[in-house]
Amino acid sequence: MISVAIADDQPLVRSGLRMILEGEADIEIVGEAADGAAAVALVTSTLPDVLLLDVQMPGVDGLEALSQLTGAGVETRVLMLTTFDLDEYVYRAMRAGASGFLLKDMPGEDIAVAVRQAARGTDALLAPALTRRLVDRYTGAPQPMSPALDALTARELDVLRLIARGLSNAEIARELFIGETTVKTHVARVLMKLGLRDRVQAVVVAYESGLT
Amino acid sequence: MPGSARVTRGDLTIALGFVLAAGAEAVVLHGDAPGLEAFALGGAPVLLVLALRRTRPVATISVISAFALFGTVMQTLLWPQASDSGGVWMFALLFASYSLGAHARGRVIALGGLLPLLVALTVDLNTMSGWGLVEGVFFVTAFVGILPTVVGRLVRVRRERLAVLERQRAQIAHEQHRQREAAVLDERVRTTERLQPLLLDGLRALAEHAEQGAPPGEIELSARQLLTRTREEVVALTARVDLPADAEPPPVDHLERVRAAAQPWSVIGAGTIAAGLAVESTSALTPTSAPWVAVVASLAVGLPLALVWWRPLPALAVTWLAAAGFSRLIAPLDGALSGTALALAAAFACGALSTRRGAIAGLVLCWVGQDVGVGADDPFGVVMIILVAWLGGVAVNETSQLVEESRANNRILVTQEAAARRRAVVEERLRLAREVHDQLGHSLTVVALQAGAARRMSSTEPDRTREALLTIAHAARAGLSAMQGDISADVDTLLDRSRAAGLEVSADVAALDSAGSVGPEQRLLAYRVVQEAVTNVLRHAPGATASVTVRRDGADLCVVVANSAPSGSDREPGTGKGLAGLRQRVADAAGTLTWGARADGGFEVRAVLPPAERFVGARR
Numbered sequence: 001m002i003s004v005a006i007a008d009d010q011p012l013v014r015s016g017l018r019m020i021l022e023g024e025a026d027i028e029i030v031g032e033a034a035d036g037a038a039a040v041a042l043v044t045s046t047l048p049d050v051l052l053l054d055v056q057m058p059g060v061d062g063l064e065a066l067s068q069l070t071g072a073g074v075e076t077r078v079l080m081l082t083t084f085d086l087d088e089y090v091y092r093a094m095r096a097g098a099s100g101f102l103l104k105d106m107p108g109e110d111i112a113v114a115v116r117q118a119a120r121g122t123d124a125l126l127a128p129a130l131t132r133r134l135v136d137r138y139t140g141a142p143q144p145m146s147p148a149l150d151a152l153t154a155r156e157l158d159v160l161r162l163i164a165r166g167l168s169n170a171e172i173a174r175e176l177f178i179g180e181t182t183v184k185t186h187v188a189r190v191l192m193k194l195g196l197r198d199r200v201q202a203v204v205v206a207y208e209s210g211l212t
Numbered sequence: 213m214p215g216s217a218r219v220t221r222g223d224l225t226i227a228l229g230f231v232l233a234a235g236a237e238a239v240v241l242h243g244d245a246p247g248l249e250a251f252a253l254g255g256a257p258v259l260l261v262l263a264l265r266r267t268r269p270v271a272t273i274s275v276i277s278a279f280a281l282f283g284t285v286m287q288t289l290l291w292p293q294a295s296d297s298g299g300v301w302m303f304a305l306l307f308a309s310y311s312l313g314a315h316a317r318g319r320v321i322a323l324g325g326l327l328p329l330l331v332a333l334t335v336d337l338n339t340m341s342g343w344g345l346v347e348g349v350f351f352v353t354a355f356v357g358i359l360p361t362v363v364g365r366l367v368r369v370r371r372e373r374l375a376v377l378e379r380q381r382a383q384i385a386h387e388q389h390r391q392r393e394a395a396v397l398d399e400r401v402r403t404t405e406r407l408q409p410l411l412l413d414g415l416r417a418l419a420e421h422a423e424q425g426a427p428p429g430e431i432e433l434s435a436r437q438l439l440t441r442t443r444e445e446v447v448a449l450t451a452r453v454d455l456p457a458d459a460e461p462p463p464v465d466h467l468e469r470v471r472a473a474a475q476p477w478s479v480i481g482a483g484t485i486a487a488g489l490a491v492e493s494t495s496a497l498t499p500t501s502a503p504w505v506a507v508v509a510s511l512a513v514g515l516p517l518a519l520v521w522w523r524p525l526p527a528l529a530v531t532w533l534a535a536a537g538f539s540r541l542i543a544p545l546d547g548a549l550s551g552t553a554l555a556l557a558a559a560f561a562c563g564a565l566s567t568r569r570g571a572i573a574g575l576v577l578c579w580v581g582q583d584v585g586v587g588a589d590d591p592f593g594v595v596m597i598i599l600v601a602w603l604g605g606v607a608v609n610e611t612s613q614l615v616e617e618s619r620a621n622n623r624i625l626v627t628q629e630a631a632a633r634r635r636a637v638v639e640e641r642l643r644l645a646r647e648v649h650d651q652l653g654h655s656l657t658v659v660a661l662q663a664g665a666a667r668r669m670s671s672t673e674p675d676r677t678r679e680a681l682l683t684i685a686h687a688a689r690a691g692l693s694a695m696q697g698d699i700s701a702d703v704d705t706l707l708d709r710s711r712a713a714g715l716e717v718s719a720d721v722a723a724l725d726s727a728g729s730v731g732p733e734q735r736l737l738a739y740r741v742v743q744e745a746v747t748n749v750l751r752h753a754p755g756a757t758a759s760v761t762v763r764r765d766g767a768d769l770c771v772v773v774a775n776s777a778p779s780g781s782d783r784e785p786g787t788g789k790g791l792a793g794l795r796q797r798v799a800d801a802a803g804t805l806t807w808g809a810r811a812d813g814g815f816e817v818r819a820v821l822p823p824a825e826r827f828v829g830a831r832r
Contacts, residue, residue, distance in 0.1 A: 016661030023668050083653040105660035
């Protein structure tokens with residue numbers, strides 16, 4: 001059972017998401033919050049697997065709530081909710097540790113799939129095409145290779161490059177002619193060496209350091 | 213009297229300073245003749261008249277000249293043995309001449325030469341002081357009268373130019389503001405024209421579908437399609453635009469212009485002085501060498517001085533060296549007319565042609581050159597004369613700088629206008645994008661989300677499905693009325709912005725707010741008419757006042773935008789293209805749009821907009 005919390009200032013959005021996710025047998029809604037502060041309180045008390053967090057909310061907004069949660073070391077995966085995919089806030093949220101983002105009007109099936117993927121962890125990138133478009137739009141001119149990347153081996157750099165292209169572990173394995181388990185190890189290493197929570201942040205780092 | 217017709221605190225201080233100096237001079241010079249001392253002390257307060265130098269320049273110089281004459285005559289009659297007097301009075305006369313040049317208008321400026329001439333004649337006739345008649349009169353007339361008047365005139369001309377430039381700047385800024393607002397309004401029209409049919413009609417259709425109980429899956433699909441279109445539009449609107457960078461203003465170097473303008477005058481002045489030196493050293497002064505040597509030496513002084521416009525300080529250094537040599541080897545320059553002219557010209561030139569630091573160095577150079585190099589009987593007097601000439605140069609220099617800066621500012625204003633207008637337009641586009649993003653995006657998201665949920669529950673929970681459909685219809689209607697409610701607020705915004713751009717406009721648009729009786733199509737079209745007409749006034753009728761009236765006439769909405777005759781005639785009339793396009797739209801809605809010139813030279817746009825039956829029916 002995947003436990004999910006929903007934070008959005010619009011009741012109609014919350015109720016819509018609730019209706020959609022309650023229809024899924026393996027998903028359980030543990031609570032709703034109408035602003036960022038309530039979301040932080042809700043997550044720290046119920047520790048859900050996944051938090052759906054609206055970017056723009058009155059008072060403590062999604063970004064602020066997100067940084068409070070990551071700062072507190074909460075394990076909950078955060079999916080940012082947004083009306084528009086090309087939203088600078090979303091980009092900043094991904095840099096700040098969100099696992100991905102959902103368009104509020106995505107088909108219900110896709111929302112459920114996204115929640116499951118986020119709960120599973122680091123295997124795949126959510127909405128790879130949208131993510132790349134977003135990162136593409138907001139990263140400026142590529143920076144020179146960031147020194148942090150020096151810590152990576154050549155193989156790990158290859159893997160990072162492929163993550164940034166939105167490939168899943170299985171696809172990376174095929175691309176590099178190695179086993180999927182090996183890929184998982186590499187991915188875990190990359191994330192650990194760069195101090196990242198998630199594949200999404202790996203994409204951002206790859207773009208910002210001009211690796212792609 | 214022109215321009216700065218006010219007694220300033222500074223002028224009052226200067227006048228007081230002159231009074232005190234004249235008093236001190238009386239005590240120092242005539243301490244041995246108590247009667248004369250009292251007489252001179254009594255006359256000193258007359259110099260207070262200098263405080264009026266801006267407001268009454270003619271009276272000022274007349275009063276000072278009259279009292280100088282009177283004093284000289286009285287002194288000759290009553291105290292014939294008394295020593296020479298009136299250095300302070302000479303400076304006061306000089307200052308009054310300058311003020312006459314700077315603040316008086318027309319032929320009366322000739323007084324700046326005539327009155328000192330009169331004074332000089334009297335002084336000379338009465339005292340028969342050291343100089344010969346011709347030299348003394350010439351000296352006073354030229355150096356105390358004419359030259360200061362000319363310098364005052366130079367400063368005044370520049371001040372007037374400055375005032376013109378500043379008026380120009382205000383006009384340019386004003387006109388640019390109007391044109392910028394017109395461009396912004398145009399942009400708003402273009403964007404809303406593109407978005408409104410697509411997005412508003414789409415939202416309305418969604419609401420109607422939900423109200424008619426259409427299958428949630430269908431609603432979900434069309435909501436998502438509409439959101440995709442909205443997103444595309446927002447992305448298009450917010451697409452990064454490379455704004456032209458502001459043109460970097462070229463550095464202002466007023467000295468370059470001043471020096472270029474000074475070139476012929478340097479040559480003429482230096483030539484005159486060299487000629488004067490040659491004549492004086494071969495005749496009036498006691499010559500110590502052959503005439504040809506004196507002529508060559510005069511040229512050696514004049515040549516470097518002729519180059520003062522090119523490199524002021526080095527030219528002056530060489531000039532002073534040559535002058536010192538001349539004074540020591542050929543003939544003493546101190547007291548010679550050409551020698552004085554040289555000192556004055558050098559001091560004025562370094563004040564007028566150098567940077568501030570250079571000017572100060574030049575002043576010291578002139579002092580040293582005269583007092584040490586050439587030598588002086590009355591070192592203090594020479595220092596003062598040089599200082600005065602230098603101050604005149606600095607005044608010309610600084611006003612020139614102000615003029616050049618002002619000119620450069622105007623140029624910058626013009627060259628940066630294209631970028632500023634473009635920026636304003638882009639900002640307006642972003643604002644509209646944000647509006648669409650916030651309002652439509654929100655409504656459509658809720659519709660899509662709720663429809664999606666309803667679709668998934670439709671087989672299992674029909675009650676909740678119905679509820680969701682009601683929610684959808686409500687959200688869509690709310691989004692619709694939010695977008696439309698914006699429009700009447702927008703009329704106010706439009707009028708406010710036009711007013712900020714300097715358009716005097718009166719408005720009676722309360723009829724637009726009666727939401728119950730005015731249909732949204734009607735209101736939208738009325739807004740378009742107001743927008744187009746006001747934009748035209750901004751663009752084509754500078755200086756005109758406008759009135760905007762929206763009245764209900766039965767079910768029709770009657771819109772009249774009129775403006776008075778424009779004050780500027782240089783503006784081209786519009787092509788009427790925008791209005792023609794609008795007439796088509798109004799006609800499509802079964803209304804009429806007419807326009808034409810008014811008897812008073814103004815222009816009027818008139819629209820009659822019937823209600824849109826289609827929409828009234830749909831609203832029940």
